[in-house]
Every structure is written in C-alpha cells, then in structure tokens.
Amino acid sequence: DTGVSQDPRHKITKRGQNVTFRCDPISEHxxxxxxxxxxxxxxxxxxxxxxxxxxxxxxxxSDRFSAERPKGSFSTLEIQRTEQxxxxxxxxxxxxxxGSGDRTDTQYFGPGTRLTVL
Amino acid sequence: AQTVTQSQPEMSVQEAxxxxxxxxxxxxxxxxxxxWYKQPPSRQMILVIRQEAYKQQNATENRFSVNFQKAxxxxxxxxxxxxxGDAAMYFCAYRSARGSQGNLIFxxxxxxxxxx
Numbered sequence: 001d002t003g004v005s006q007d008p009r010h011k012i013t014k015r016g017q018n019v020t021f022r023c024d025p026i027s028e029h030x031x032x033x034x035x036x037x038x039x040x041x042x043x044x045x046x047x048x049x050x051x052x053x054x055x056x057x058x059x060x061x062s063d064r065f066s067a068e069r070p071k072g073s074f075s076t077l078e079i080q081r082t083e084q085x086x087x088x089x090x091x092x093x094x095x096x097x098x099g100s101g102d103r104t105d106t107q108y109f110g111p112g113t114r115l116t117v118l
Numbered sequence: 119a120q121t122v123t124q125s126q127p128e129m130s131v132q133e134a135x136x137x138x139x140x141x142x143x144x145x146x147x148x149x150x151x152x153x154w155y156k157q158p159p160s161r162q163m164i165l166v167i168r169q170e171a172y173k174q175q176n177a178t179e180n181r182f183s184v185n186f187q188k189a190x191x192x193x194x195x196x197x198x199x200x201x202x203g204d205a206a207m208y209f210c211a212y213r214s215a216r217g218s219q220g221n222l223i224f225x226x227x228x229x230x231x232x233x234x
Contacts, residue, residue, distance in 0.1 A: 031220060042122075042209050042224030043163070056221065089161065095220075105213070105220055109155075109163035 002027065004110035006092050012116045013082055020078045021113045025094030032075050033093040033107060034067055036060065043091055049075060050097070082117045089114050120145040122212050124225035131200045132233050138185075139195045139228050141210030149215035152186065152193045153222065157207040166208070169193065171215070197230075205232045 005024045035043035047057045051072040069075040093107040121144045131137035154166040169177045185194045211222040
C-alpha cells in the first residue's frame with residue numbers, strides 16, 4: 001500500500017529564492033489537495049485539483065504560489081520569491097470521488113514538506 | 119463562511135481511561151461532513167472518524183466514537199480505553215457537501231497527552 005508521498009520532507013531556503021514541492025497521491029485518486037499548516041494551527045486550504053483541472057484556489061494562494069497537476073497524477077507546488085512568512089508545513093492530500101458523488105471524498109494526507117525560509 | 123472551534127488546546131488522560139475532545143462549528147448549510155483527524159508527532163495526518171450530517175446515528179470506530187449534536191453544532195470525540203499511542207494532536211474538520219467545495223476546514227487542534 002503506497003500512501004500519499006511528498007518530496008522533499010524538509011527544505012531550507014533563503015528569502016527570495018524559489019522552491020518547488022512535489023506530491024504523489026494514492027494511485028488512482030482523482031482529487032489532490034494542498035494545505036499549509038503553521039505551528040500551533042490546523043491546516044489551511046490552498047488549492048485542489050480534480051484530475052488535471054485546478055478547481056478551487058484559496059485567497060491564501062498569492063500570486064507567488066502556483067500549483068500544477070499536468071497529467072492528473074503527481075502535483076507540484078511552487079513558491080516564487082519566498083518570504084519568511086512562507087515558513088510552514090505544506091501538506092498534500094488525495095481522495096477518490098466517484099462521478100459527482102462527493103459523499104465518498106475522504107482525504108488521505110501525506111507526511112508534509114516542512115519549509116524554512118531564512 | 120464556515121468555522122470550526124476547538125476550545126481545548128490541551129487535554130490529558132490516564133492510560134485506560136476515557137477522554138472527550140470538544141468541537142463546535144458554525145455553518146448555514148444543512149448537508150456537510152465532519153471529521154476527526156489525528157496527527158502524531160511524526161505529523162502525518164490520519165483519519166480517525168467521519169460523520170455525515172444527514173445521519174442521526176453517531177459514528178463509531180472501535181474505541182473512538184462521536185457525539186454529534188446537529189442543532190447545537192457540536193461534534194465531540196470520545197476515546198475509550200486510552201492507549202499511549204493515542205497521544206497526538208487531534209483536529210476536528212468540516213467539509214461542505216456542495217460539489218464545488220471539496221476542501222476541509224480545520225480547527226486549531228487539541229493536544230492529547232496519555233499518562234501511563
């Protein structure tokens with residue numbers, strides 16, 4: 001059983017640099033979510049995909065953030081010109097939705113990528 | 119906008135005892151889902167239990183059960199026969215049943231400690 005995987009697990013970067021994270025969902029899951037979690041807080045939604053289509057973006061997702069899921073499998077989240085406020089754990093989750101049956105949408109999370117911006 | 123509130127930042131329980139974690143939420147929707155997730159120190163979020171709002175029966179998963187009070191917008195988690203491995207952050211989460219809104223809305227979490 002291969003769950004959701006994320007790479008890298010840890011990333012330290014200097015302010016102003018660009019970073020890219022990768023998420024591999026559970027095989028055949030058609031939905032993929034990105035969340036951000038800061039210390040002492042619950043995860044906050046950033047964006048999600050159904051297959052290749054990016055269906056929703058949070059207002060938290062500034063212009064410096066971009067996410068892709070080009071073939072409906074893995075996804076990347078890029079942060080340009082990182083700021084210290086971007087330091088957080090970035091979580092990916094995936095789920096399988098049957099048709100319009102959102103009632104089956106249970107999200108399974110990956111281990112996260114911890115970003116530290118110096 | 120929907121919100122989720124967990125009013126207990128930290129809780130402690132003796133091994134083998136029972137503990138209840140509180141969660142309240144605010145929504146104007148009638149159809150939605152509620153979840154409890156566990157995040158151990160390794161930080162991978164694990165689903166503990168889910169509840170569909172249209173179901174009156176409270177969900178149960180082994181030692182974990184919920185008390186879902188729809189009118190009061192309350193969704194507490196009861197852990198029976200607590201084990202050392204239950205020590206973790208517990209997050210309550212809400213998700214709309216509307217197809218266009220798939221994201222989870224989380225509370226701030228409750229840190230549960232289990233004393234041997």
